[in-house]
Amino acid sequence: MTNKNKKFSAFFIILFLCSTSLTAQDFSAGPSKKFSWQAVIHKVDRSGFYNILLDPTLMAHSEAPDYADFRIYQDKKTEVPYLLRTAPIRYDIAAVRSFPLIENKQVANGTSSFIFSNETGNPINYVTLGIKNSWVKKHMNVTGSNDLKQWYGLVPEFVFDPANPQILLPSTDYKYIRLLINDSGSAPLNITGAGQYYNEVKQTRALTVPSGKMIISNANKTTTIKLAFAHEYVIDNLLFNITGPSLYKRQAWVNGESFTLTSTKPNEIALFHALKTDTLLIHIENQDNPPLTIEGIAAWQLPRYLTAYLEKDKSYQILMGNPKLPAPQYDLSYFADSLSRELPEITIDNGSMQAIAKPAGVATQGFTLFSSKGWIWIAIVGIIVLLGFMALRMLRDMQEKK
Numbered sequence: 001m002t003n004k005n006k007k008f009s010a011f012f013i014i015l016f017l018c019s020t021s022l023t024a025q026d027f028s029a030g031p032s033k034k035f036s037w038q039a040v041i042h043k044v045d046r047s048g049f050y051n052i053l054l055d056p057t058l059m060a061h062s063e064a065p066d067y068a069d070f071r072i073y074q075d076k077k078t079e080v081p082y083l084l085r086t087a088p089i090r091y092d093i094a095a096v097r098s099f100p101l102i103e104n105k106q107v108a109n110g111t112s113s114f115i116f117s118n119e120t121g122n123p124i125n126y127v128t129l130g131i132k133n134s135w136v137k138k139h140m141n142v143t144g145s146n147d148l149k150q151w152y153g154l155v156p157e158f159v160f161d162p163a164n165p166q167i168l169l170p171s172t173d174y175k176y177i178r179l180l181i182n183d184s185g186s187a188p189l190n191i192t193g194a195g196q197y198y199n200e201v202k203q204t205r206a207l208t209v210p211s212g213k214m215i216i217s218n219a220n221k222t223t224t225i226k227l228a229f230a231h232e233y234v235i236d237n238l239l240f241n242i243t244g245p246s247l248y249k250r251q252a253w254v255n256g257e258s259f260t261l262t263s264t265k266p267n268e269i270a271l272f273h274a275l276k277t278d279t280l281l282i283h284i285e286n287q288d289n290p291p292l293t294i295e296g297i298a299a300w301q302l303p304r305y306l307t308a309y310l311e312k313d314k315s316y317q318i319l320m321g322n323p324k325l326p327a328p329q330y331d332l333s334y335f336a337d338s339l340s341r342e343l344p345e346i347t348i349d350n351g352s353m354q355a356i357a358k359p360a361g362v363a364t365q366g367f368t369l370f371s372s373k374g375w376i377w378i379a380i381v382g383i384i385v386l387l388g389f390m391a392l393r394m395l396r397d398m399q400e401k402k
Helices: 003-023 030-034 056-060 331-338 373-401
Strands: 037-041 048-054 071-074 078-080 082-086 090-098 101-107 111-117 124-131 138-145 152-160 166-172 176-182 191-203 213-219 222-244 249-254 257-262 268-285 293-301 304-310 316-320
Touching: 056 222, 078 304, 082 331, 101 191, 111 191, 138 166, 152 166, 166 176, 213 293, 257 268, 268 293
Parallel strands: none
Antiparallel strands: 037 316, 048 304, 071 078, 071 316, 082 304, 090 191, 101 111, 111 176, 124 166, 124 191, 138 152, 138 176, 213 222, 222 268, 222 293, 249 257, 249 268
16 A cells, blocks of 8 residues: 555544544433433333323423423333323313113004103203114104103104204103104104213312412512422412401402402412413502401412323333423324323322433533534534545546556
8 A cells, every 4th residue: 555545544534533523422321311300100001091190390390482391202212292281270071961761662552652760850951862873753742750650741742853862841850751752654763862961060170389488578559479489380370368358359460460369259360371480479559458468379280291192011201301392293283182181190209200310521511622513514614625635636646647
């Protein structure tokens, strides 16, 4: 090998090592190296979708806008899609209340008898029949009884259309309701049941934010309250414990939102925008009244969940704490409306939460040559220029040999 070839070989080896140092990445820490905190999800005994509760401590360690830095990993390597959901204060669940069936049979003279029981004793004013698909309309009437012997008229004969299976009734508390259906002109309907559809209102339980230090000051007819918390908690609601005076109505503000404190109802304030903060300032306008006697203020967080599909006996962890991480893009978001909110709930043991140790030197390092993007690009351009220069040299040498 000539001296020139040796020089070229050494040069390309140096270039290779430089480019390797520029592009090398440390995968030894796995996905957790991007985050500051991690917590363990207990193994589930059945595969399916679960609501993983994000309590105030977990939420406090999220650092990205809109809490976009949560990630779930299976076996510390496979990212698991999730939906971030906030439970509303109150919400409706569509439900059906079925009435017990007493009789469903054909009786004399081409008539069918369908009897159900309203065992609650509460008045009802409609009933919805469950019917196998049919276009056959029927003449029927409705009667009521308390003993299954003496029947009293409720609805005179009318034409029932299975396309609209709801039957309106006068408000009645008869224990038994009977439908007499005329089957003389066609085969009987296949009635599978009777009931009432309704919305069940559910109350969401709020999660108490760990209490902070409260400092109250009064000046210029205004009360200023400072709440200092140990971490930046998410706060959705505030509950004021006011013991005096006996009658009051005051205007107050927190973070630009206005609300009223009054002695006529509990002073539970739902914030229009959730706050993530470690310091809360509340201002109360007293006008010419004495300041309110405030014994305490409780801060609450609405439950937030990561809804995800977890497999039986697999290991999962939640990672968080990256202020620059964008929101994930999962296919699961297109199916949010079809996933029930009433899913099995998993809580995270705060004892399993721990800070993620950074690789040696990462947390405290200052400026270094290859950690700066500007210097990396300068180095890349320099390498390209050098490669071009060396290629020209090689071409000249080849031409000289010819």
